[in-house]
Every structure is written in C-alpha cells, then in structure tokens.
Amino acid sequence: MSERVWWRDGVVYQVYPRSFADANGDGIGDLEGIRGKLSYLASLGVDALWISPVYPSPMADFGYDVSDYRGIDPLFGDIEAMDALIHDAHGMGLKVILDFVPNHSSDEHPWFRESRRSRDSAFRDWYLWRDPAPDGGPPNNWLSNFGGSAWTFDAPTGQYYLHLFLDKQPDLNWRNPVVREAMYDAMRFWLRRGVDGFRVDVIYHVMKDAGFRDNPPNPDYQPGVDAEAHRQLPVHTADLPEVQGVVAAMRSVVDEFPDRVLIGEIYLPLDRIVAYYGQNLEGANLPFNFLLIGAPWEARFIGGLIERYEAALPKGGWPNWVLGNHDKPRIASRVGDAQARVAAVLLLTLRGTPTMYYGDEIGMHDVAIPFADVRDPFERNEPGKGLGRDPQRTPMRWFPREGAGFTRGIPWLPLGDAVATINVDSQQHEPDSLLTLYRALLALRREHTALSRGAIKVLDCNDAVLVYERFDDTGSFTVALNFSDNDAAMPVSLAGELVLSTYGEGDAQATTLRANEARVLRSPSARSPGQR
Template sequence: MTLKKDPDWWRGAVIYQIYPRSYQDSNGDGIGDLKGIIPRLDHIARLGADAIWISPFFTSPMKDFGYDVSDYCDVDPMFGTLADFDALVARAHELNIRVMIDLVLSHTSDQHPWFRESRQSRDNAKADWYVWAEPKPDGTPPTNWLSIFGGSAWQWDARREQYYLHNFLTSQPDLNFHTPKVQQALLDATRFWLERGVDGFRLDTINFYFHDKNLRDNPPLPPQERNDRTAPKVNPYNHQMHLFDKSRPENLEFLRKFRATLAPYGAAAVGEVGDSERGLQIMAQYTSGGDKVQMCYPFELLQPARVTADDLKSTFDQLAAEAPDAWPCWSYSNHDVVRHITRWGLPDTAARSYIVLLASLRGSICLYQGEELGLPEAEVGFDDLQDPYGIEFWPEFKGRDGCRTPMVWVSDNGNGGFSTAEKGWLPVDPRHLARAVAVQEGDAQSMLAYYRSVLAFRRAHPVLRDGDMGPITTKGDVAQFLRRGHETLFCAFNLGEGAASVRLPEGTWQTVGAELGAVPVETGEIHLPGWGFVLARQV
C-alpha cells in the first residue's frame, strides 16, 4: 500500500523514534531487528503516531552502532534483509504510518569501499572523497579541531602520509562535500530508499556536512558561554567556538539539492542540528524559504537542565526573531541523551504536564521509544557498557547505553519480552519491567494511556498541529500562549512544583482537555497546582 502523497504530511506530525537494536528481537540473538518491528507497529498506531523514524540499520561494522555506514544501500544482516525492510514499509503504510529512516551523510565507516579506495593513494579516483590534509611543519594535525568523541578530530594515515578528518570516532572519516561526486553519490543513495517507499529522512548531524576549505583554527569559546548541550561537560569539545569545522554556509546549496531530490516523492526530512551556540540560527537557515529541509530539531528541549518557563520563552522569542517561518521538530528524549524523566528529575505528574506542553507547541514532535511508558534512564554497569562514548569518559559521563536498553513489552521475564535470548545486547533495568506495555495496557490511569489521550487530543484540535502560535509570556513558573487557526486555544503551564495562578485573556472561554487533567476554566484568576495546566477554547 502506498500512502496518499501529501507534501505537507510532516507539518505538525508526531514522529516515533525506533532504535532498532532495542525494539524487538525476532530471531533470538539478543539484538532487535526489522522483522521484530513489524508486529509492534500496531502499538505505535494505537499510540497515535503519524510516522516512525528508524535509527540506522545499514551495513556497518557497528563501531558506533550503525552510525558508521559501510553500504548506504543495503541492510546489515544483523537487522535482516531488504525484503524485511520492504515488508516493514508495507505494514506501516497499511496502518497509515509513514516511514522515515536515519541517513548518516556527514561521514562513513572506515570500512566503506569509498574510504578504502581513498586512503590507498593521493591520486586515485576517490582520493578527494574524504577530508585529507597535510600535517603542520612540526607533524601535528592541520587544525585545532576536536572530535565529539574525544581528542583531535584528525587521524594520521600512514598510507597517504596525511591526516583525515573525523568529527566522531577515528573509524568514522568525514566525507568531503566540496567534491561534487560525493554529493551526487549521496543523493543517489537517498533516491534508492525513496524508490523503496520511504516517506522521509532524519538527517544525522546535518550541520557537519561541510568544513572550511581553508582549514582555519576554531577560536576559543569563553568559559562563561560554554554549555553541555552538544557534548558532555567533561569534554573539551565545549571549549571551542565551532566556526570552521561545521555549520558552513556552503551547506545551504546542498540542502536545496536534497530537497529537490525529495520533492517528486512527497517526502520530508528533519535535520539534527548539533550546535550548542547557534542551534536556533542554523535551524532557521536550514528550514526557511521552502527550498531546503522541512524541519530541524535543535537541542534546546534536549538540554540537561529541566526546561523552565523562561527557557521556553527565550527559545521561541529567538526563533521568532531569526526566522518566523522556520519549522521546528521538538523532542525531550532520543537515543543520545539521558531520558528526560531522569535527566530533569520529573515525577509522573510533571511528566504528564510536559508531554501536554510538547503537544501544544508550534512544530512537529518526536517521541522516543519507551517515553510513552514513562521509563527512567536505565542503570548500566561498566562491565555491560557498549557505547564507546561512555567508555571514554566514564564515570563522569556514562554514555548513551542507559537510554538504549531494550523496550519492555511484558513484565514476567528478565528481557521484558524483547528477546528469547538469555541475555540481550544490553540488559533490561529491572525497574522498567513494572512499566511494561502489558502492565500498562489495561490501566486507564497509566502513562501509556495518558500519552494516547494526549495524541488523540492533538488530532482533535488541528490548530495544535499547524496553527499559528502567539508569543510566550511568563509569570514565575507559568508559561502561557495562544494557538490560532481553525480555532483559538489558550494554553498555560505551571512548570514548577509550587502553586501558581493565571488569568484568561479577554473573551469567553471553555475548558478543553478535561480528560488530560486540565484545570477547569473559571472567571477571574485560575489557580494552578504544581505542574498544573489550563487548556481553553475561545467561544
């Protein structure tokens, strides 16, 4: 089944992220796979998501769990076959779910045939497909650029007697987007998946595609301006202003070519903007004008500290100033950050308020698998760690394994119904079993039931998907705004544990969202308990 082509399907969509290694194992090897996802699509359909985003499943040596691609146009045997992928797409479309896949275009694995050829000599056909550079006269790297995964972003290669650039692991060399043939090869790979029925792409590290051709050093970032939104606090990557190793202006023209490739298929893309200083500016550049990618998600709502009313106002004020027509895609959790329940220390009451907030903001939204169950970050011991990032910076930073542990479907076995193997690739945190899907399924008061209700409320009020959003105003812990379109909704959220109050705008208002626990609308001031919220429709 092919879904009806709708060039605007992405606008306001709810996208559910699947980390395939950890969703469902169909063959008992302890690792999730594409076949395993297929019977679980009913869970996603019942949740109310419009699309799924599947993290990489391409052929890979798995040094970074699929984000090191060695073949853009095939499925790694660990995850199945192209036929399995086709079956997944067909079933998703039967359920009216669109399929987005994760494209990692900025770099490949060092096992990719392109890199194997490129590193053989300085004059082969792919010699300039990667970023090669001469050492400084003293033999040190060409620039001061740093890798997100620690150390220099340059690795010496004895064959060419040159350094190659890697923004991540040394086994993830960066492609040279200044070479036209590289761009064409990547667009061809994109078209390969579009022809197989893919509805869109999540573009990993979208602002890392181009580097400065002049190889200028990054300037230092003043200590008072440093934050840990892109890399953990202990990583010296945060000590630089990343002007020349990423986020280069040449990227805009490539994104126009990418958008033109998507257009005949009615497909869409959401880009990950990995920049803690200029994330909103870059998102504005990449999504404005209607000729680049449709959506980007910056890290403002993925930040380590809990998002406050003032944070929310600052983010949306800056977005409005940079590019009012830019389209964000917001999320609280994903496969790279500590789950927000733990990261922000949220009790269930607060978690419920925050998901209603997310569903009320202008933009599309991403939900990460297990978020709908209210899963906290898993505890993973050092001996069970798989993530090279965590191993490098342990124990100050424990890596990303805690958010990547298997999805829990049932509570009566140690693997949570994820696998029949004695042990999965990562262990299941015993605390997660009590929040398994089967446990919550029959409970009308469960977090799962609440997420379903929130997404149903969003569908019932299309203004939340594609309507205008007025400026956010704040008073203490309360953030409030209007959504205008098919109707006008007043939204106010107490993002603190203490009681607060809010006053309705002029006019006649009617409570909506009572099924979500919205505080009833009354005349005069409305009293909000800690984490309470108001949703009201103008009549």
C-alpha cells in the first residue's frame, strides 16, 4: 500500500448541483457554478467531488428520473460545460465522480416512450410489464419506496409497469442483456470524457424476483411513522443474489479505464453491505457504509460499530464512512453544533474513505420547509412523517448577504436562518470555526499516511468517551472523542503530542476530556499494522 490511490487515501465531497452555486442567476445551481467553486474545494483539501445527477430530466425526482443518460440538462448547462468542469478539476488535482441511475429511467426517456407504445414494441422488454391480477388490480403487492403501489396501469396496452419509486420512474429490466449493454455503454460514454468513476444509485434494487412473488409483511412496521414501503420486507425487490453479477459487470466496465472507482449506494445491514465488495473483490470498490447516519450517537455503540465493520470487511476490502447526504438529515441537526465538531474529527480520522456532504463543513442545519413550499415528492406523497428531503438540500451559504452568495435570483429552496454566521466567508479566517477545523483535519489526514491508510485499533471506551489509535510504520495517532455535554474521564491514559483539539488548545496529558471535546495526539513511535 505504498502507492497513493486517490479513492482509498483521499476524501470525497458530495455536491448537490441544484444547491451548490448558481452562475446564471435563475435560483438553481449549475455546472458553471460548481466550476467556479473548484478552487474552494481544492483549498479545502478534498480529493474528489461527487456530483448528483445532472442528466436531462423532467425533474419529477430532481434528476433521478433520467431521460437521456448521455447528456446534460439545460438547467445545469451543456456537455461542453461538463467537459470544462472535468478539465479544470483535473488541473487542480480533483477527481470527478458522477451519479449513475441504473434502476429506472424517466417515463419521458425515448426507451420508455417506445416501450409503452405497443406490446409488440422492440423496447417492450426493456421495462417490466405485467398483466393485471385476476381482479384487474396490480400484478402483486409490491410497494413504491415513495408510497403507494409499485405498479401503474397503462390503459392503451392493458398492462401494468413497475416503478419502485415514482410512477414517472419506470424500472428498467436488467434481466434483458440488451438493456445491460446499453447502460454499460452509457457508463463508457462518460468514462471516455474523463469522469473518474460513478456513485451508483440504489444499486441493490436493480434485479427483481423473476416470479414476481409478493413481498412478506414487516412485523416491525410502525404505521404513521415509517414510510409506507416499510410495511413489507423487500425480499423480492432488493438485494437479490443476481444483483452481484450486475455489480461485477459494472466494475468490469469501470476497470476498462485506469484509476477509476465504482461506489454503490446500499441501505442494507452490515453483513449485506460488505457482500457488495464481491467474493473476490470484483464488486464495488466502495459499497457505501451509511451505518453512522442512523447510529445512536453514543461512545460505546460507535466503538462497537467500528469493530464490527472492520471485522466484517473481506480481506483487502477498503472501508468507507458517511455522515450525511442528500437523503438524510444533516449531522448538525442530528447531534447539535458542539457534537458536529466531534463528528468531523470522527469522520476524518477513521480508517477508510470519508464522504463529506456539502455545507457540513460550515455546520449547515436542516431548514424547515412549509408544506406549501415543499418540492420533494416523497414528502408530498407521505406528508407529516418527516420523510421529506428538502430540509437537507437547501443552498450552500458562501457569503453573509442576500442570496448567501449562492444566487443573484430567488433560491429554489429557502436559505434558512443564521446565514450571517453559517457561511464560508465568515468562517474561513476564524481560528475556532468549524470550517477551520475541517481544513486542519483534512490537512492532517493528507500529510500523514497513518491517518489516510494506516490501521485502526479501538483502545477503550466508557459511557462518554471513545479512544482509538491509527498507525502505520511512519507513526501513530491517538484519537479521543467525548460524546457527552459534560467533562468525562479518559478510559485509558494518553501519551504523545497534542496536534488537534476541538477547543484549540489543551493538555496532552489531561486525564479528562472537556465537554464535547475531541483530541488527536501524535506519538513519535511507529509500528506496523500487524503489531498489537
């Protein structure tokens, strides 16, 4: 592991394009806006930007309903703008990862328009069509992840089509080899243009039960709280064994091009997440690990989670960690401002590739969206459950002024409160700001291989404090995190030079951690990852 591998040793930064930077003043972010902020990302210290979908789309699900896998929606720019962004990013040492959405297309995609034209269409089998049940209803009991049946009746042809998300997002038939090749060719189109890899949307859903059997009920479903789809266990619509062949084929396509990466979006239990590395590591380079997002924010639990994840990884599989994304509440809203600083230290000192979500580095919170202003179809389909994703998708704050430096126009979602303090310009020169902390952590990680690719060992924890070590043959770091609002005793004695504290300064030999404090200490002694 002496040679640097960008997706292993680096840090990925997710950009939600509608909300990052608006160059043309229409209130919606675009590619030129992102391009204009590349210098910020480079100076921040991240290594790659992952851009959520920018393909042509009717925007029923804000780009996750793709109508052309080889283009750019005019809302965001054009193909030349994407080429320029990739060129400039590479010139600054940044990699570019695109979202790829293989489970479904838009109902306005030419493939689906042709598929629904006739039962005899050459494209009919590109999607999943079934006759009605004997009573005329849907073919089975499958539910959409956005509420309601996963089947919509198409009167002209007298059949139902499947959509595990919106009815405007018909599922592609991945059992059809022609569909597979068309999608692999779409991946090659972007790889040839210089894209450095893909984050593959809901990769675990692409194969469905060939017999279209009913899903069984979920005994743990909580009516009025859980999404309606949770009424069932998706044993016939998710994580089928055949999915592994698709993932391996996608990896083969990516591997046709040097130094690229395949990342899979996988919301599954730990034992199933690690299965997506493949039996011989022929699967995803990084099956996304979202376990921190839903974990209780407790020292003992997270210490145990680290150990369970490390033990479950296949030999040679590289870990990764995610604290937030466009689908889940922001970390500062989940744990509070003080613990968001502890979370930053955790994310950027764990073993594995970290993924940051735009705005988390300045402490952005979820923004309450009045129902009249809700844009997310998930919230509109299942109101009152708090499932909407608009709150964590609000525009990036760049400056403490009207429009927050995001736009000259009216932002597509409200900016929220505290723009005067939660913005890049106000924090970048403040020595105790969250942004300054992120910069310091990213610089430390980049400088020391013990933090970017070294081994990890959980040393101990108590009810409040978690302590672990990162080490390789160049040095050793000890990380101590206080998950409580009170001073807390250290479960083990620490030694070394204090290189970082969320308080700025501190005593390296102190036997207690201050409330909401995280410390990183460096030991001059080096040891190999095989030592314990």
